[in-house]
Amino acid sequence: KQEVTQIPAALSVPEGENLVLNCSFTDSAIYNLQWFRQDPGKGLTSLLLIQSSQREQTSGRLNASLDKSSGRSTLYIAASQPGDSATYLCAVYGQNFVFGPGTRLSVLP
Amino acid sequence: SAVISQKPSRDICQRGTSLTIQCQVDSQVTMMFWYRQQPGQSLTLIATANQGSEATYESGFVIDKFPISRPNLTFSTLTVSNMSPEDSSIYLCSVDRVAGANVLTFGAGSRLTVL
Numbered sequence: 001k002q003e004v005t006q007i008p009a010a011l012s013v014p015e016g017e018n019l020v021l022n023c024s025f026t027d028s029a030i031y032n033l034q035w036f037r038q039d040p041g042k043g044l045t046s047l048l049l050i051q052s053s054q055r056e057q058t059s060g061r062l063n064a065s066l067d068k069s070s071g072r073s074t075l076y077i078a079a080s081q082p083g084d085s086a087t088y089l090c091a092v093y094g095q096n097f098v099f100g101p102g103t104r105l106s107v108l109p
Numbered sequence: 110s111a112v113i114s115q116k117p118s119r120d121i122c123q124r125g126t127s128l129t130i131q132c133q134v135d136s137q138v139t140m141m142f143w144y145r146q147q148p149g150q151s152l153t154l155i156a157t158a159n160q161g162s163e164a165t166y167e168s169g170f171v172i173d174k175f176p177i178s179r180p181n182l183t184f185s186t187l188t189v190s191n192m193s194p195e196d197s198s199i200y201l202c203s204v205d206r207v208a209g210a211n212v213l214t215f216g217a218g219s220r221l222t223v224l
Contacts, residue, residue, distance in 0.1 A: 031211055032211060032212065034212065034213060036215075041119075041218075042217060042218055043115070043216050043217040043218035044152075044201065044203075044215040044218075046212075046214060046215075049212055089151065089152070091152075091213065093211045093212075096154070097142075097154065097211075097213060099151045100151060101150070101151045
């Protein structure tokens with residue numbers, strides 16, 4: 001059974017810092033991995049999708065990497081802003097979609 | 110990519126009542142997914158709704174408690190029946206963003222509070 005974990009559970013940083021969020025999964029037989037953002041009480045917004053054949057994807061200040069063999073993905077956020085404050089979830093698709101518990105990020109002005 | 114409209118966005122309900130959540134997609138999709146997110150928790154899949162057939166429920170979820178309709182390829186409803194405070198959650202509708210690509214797009218969610 002696929003299990004997805006995310007470290008750290010919560011993170012508070014001053015504005016402008018570069019930061020890394022981590023996602024680990026136990027079964028490397030996946031087709032893709034997605035990173036989502038969720039604002040409090042809201043739905044999920046897709047940030048980046050990495051197919052299993054890819055090693056990274058970039059969108060603006062966000063960069064996501066995937067090391068399928070080691071069961072890890074990282075989301076790198078450059079020059080963080082208060083508007084980045086949200087919960088970030090990763091989800092892997094293998095036999096089905098499995099979500100991690102999320103990292104709650106606070107960027108302080 | 111698909112755009113999903115979900116309503117209500119939030120509601121406060123009394124114990125023992127039922128609430129139906131609607132999910133409308135702007136394009137035809139084969140499968141629609143219903144998730145629950147309890148306070149402070151991650152997402153848990155309730156069921157997969159296919160048009161023209163019974164929904165497929167995940168372990169721990171039953172049709173009597175969470176009946177689902179899928180009358181066509183752009184619409185689905187999830188009913189939360191005989192609600193208790195433990196049902197207070199965000200309920201999310203989701204579809205494959207691109208058919209067959211296994212890439213999820215979500216609605217804005219329905220935040221349900223049961224008193």
